[in-house]
Amino acid sequence: xxxxxxxxxxxxxxxxxxxxxxxxxxxxxxxxxxxxxxxxxxxxxxxxxxxxxxxxxxxxxxxxxxxxxxxxxxxxxxxxxxxxxxxxxxxxxxxxxxxxxxxxxxxxxxxxxxxxxxxxxxxxxxxxxxxxxxxxxxxxxxxxxxxxxxxxxxxxxxxxxxxxxxxxxxxxxxxxxxxxxxxxxxxxxxxxxxxxxxxxxxxxxxxxxxxxxxxxxxxxxxxxxxxxxxxxxxxxxxxxxxxxxxxxxxxxxxxxxxxxxxxxxxxxxxxxxxxxxxxxxxxxxxxxxxxxxxxxxxxxxxxxxxxxxxxxxxxxxxxxxxxxxxxxxxxxxxxxxxxxxxxxxxxxxxxxxxxxxxxxxxxxxxxxxxxxxxxxxxxxxxxxxxxxxxxxxxxxx
Ligand code: AMP
Numbered sequence: 249x250x251x252x253x254x255x256x257x258x259x260x261x262x263x264x265x266x267x268x269x270x271x272x273x274x275x276x277x278x279x280x281x282x283x284x285x286x287x288x289x290x291x292x293x294x295x296x297x298x299x300x301x302x303x304x305x306x307x308x309x310x311x312x313x314x315x316x317x318x319x320x321x322x323x324x325x326x327x328x329x330x331x332x333x334x335x336x337x338x339x340x341x342x343x344x345x346x347x348x349x350x351x352x353x354x355x356x357x358x359x360x361x362x363x364x365x366x367x368x369x370x371x372x373x374x375x376x377x378x379x380x381x382x383x384x385x386x387x388x389x390x391x392x393x394x395x396x397x398x399x400x401x402x403x404x405x406x407x408x409x410x411x412x413x414x415x416x417x418x419x420x421x422x423x424x425x426x427x428x429x430x431x432x433x434x435x436x437x438x439x440x441x442x443x444x445x446x447x448x449x450x451x452x453x454x455x456x457x458x459x460x461x462x463x464x465x466x467x468x469x470x471x472x473x474x475x476x477x478x479x480x481x482x483x484x485x486x487x488x489x490x491x492x493x494x495x496x497x498x499x500x501x502x503x504x505x506x507x508x509x510x511x512x513x514x515x516x517x518x519x520x521x522x523x524x525x526x527x528x529x530x531x532x533x534x535x536x537x538x539x540x541x542x543x544x545x546x547x548x549x550x551x552x553x554x555x556x557x558x559x560x561x562x563x564x565x566x567x568x569x570x571x572x573x574x575x576x577x578x579x580x581x582x583x584x585x586x587x588x589x590x591x592x593x594x595x596x597x598x599x600x601x602x603x604x605x606x607x608x609x610x611x612x613x614x615x616x617x618x619x620x621x622x623x624x625x626x627x628x629x630x631x632x633x634x635x636x637x638x639x640x641x642x643x644x645x
Contacts, residue, residue, distance in 0.1 A: 274325040287303060293325045392644050403426070450466075460476075522552075525548055600622060
């Protein structure tokens with residue numbers, strides 16, 4: 249079966265067509281600037297690449313163009329859209345409404361649209377728009393929602409609750425949900441495979457470090473805690489997100505800056521993190537360059553990021569009563585040896601020691617950076633969220 253994986257943003261739509269027999273992506277690409285002048289689809293397939301500069305006023309037109317690209321003479325990989333067995337949609341937040349991949353019915357679509365938008369106002373409305381577009385263009389093809397937060401559904405109450413009035417948690421659903429679940433699930437399973445043990449036998453800390461960053465404690469194959477919270481603003485500081493901050497400081501900042509509640513949250517999401525500290529950029533490549541040139545605030549931003557990440561690794565080793573494996577993944581985790589070294593530095597007391605030369609290597613698959621005398625395996629594993637979405641979609645069907 250071939251599964252189309254769709255990841256819709258407010259003005260973008262990324263896709264992969266995955267053949268489930270080989271688990272390989274036959275085609276992939278992304279539409280950018282949907283609804284904005286200058287929209288473009290960059291598509292790959294059949295070993296070729298093609299750019300479609302075409303007006304895409306909405307997601308429906310975008311998905312029509314994606315289907316056209318999938319059947320294109322040069323880069324096409326299918327003859328008819330009926331070869332697509334199902335569509336798996338990435339959805340960021342599920343709240344407590346969905347705990348596992350879910351086949352779309354009118355009722356499911358209603359719950360997605362009426363209940364979950366406020367939990368991820370930047371992400372979930374876009375996913376719902378992508379879903380509607382696919383349903384219109386591909387009537388009769390099964391649609392499945394795969395939630396970023398599903399992997400975190402196994403967290404115990406003591407981990408996901410905030411110290412607020414329990415009745416308010418019950419009434420409003422204010423609790424930790426986590427994010428990047430598909431990535432944490434994928435890399436922790438890959439780590440177990442690489443080590444040659446069953447996931448049930450391992451205590452793994454996975455660090456998904458990218459534009460958004462989260463750290464997860466995976467005990468026996470199950471998530472028992474994660475650093476993101478009610479929304480993806482919590483945990484370590486990120487590109488532009490503040491990460492954890494005292495709630496009183498939020499009210500104080502709002503008052504001092506004359507901002508509304510909503511604008512203060514936007515400020516914490518968009519103007520803070522390493523971009524706010526460095527005053528230079530949210531991109532860790534720019535911070536590295538700044539630090540090399542002696543920019544002290546770039547050095548500080550990197551130090552803070554490493555320190556905060558390291559604290560979560562220590563906390564999760566404590567929560568699990570040990571650690572067998574530490575995994576780095578996503579844009580920063582896969583590409584920045586400096587950050588990996590900075591996070592691991594000082595964790596020798598936990599049995600974590602990396603081979604500094606090996607850490608500088610690059611590899612397509614899993615890069616093992618464990619030092620010979622390290623008790624804990626330290627691995628760099630490229631994430632593949634699309635494959636998890638495709639697998640879960642296929643399994644559900
Ligand atoms: P992601 O959200 O997983 O796509 O990660 C994107 C982020 O990865 C970018 O914003 C960069 O900060 C970071 N990144 C990508 N390549 C490198 C690199 N070679 N060194 C450091 N950071 C990188």
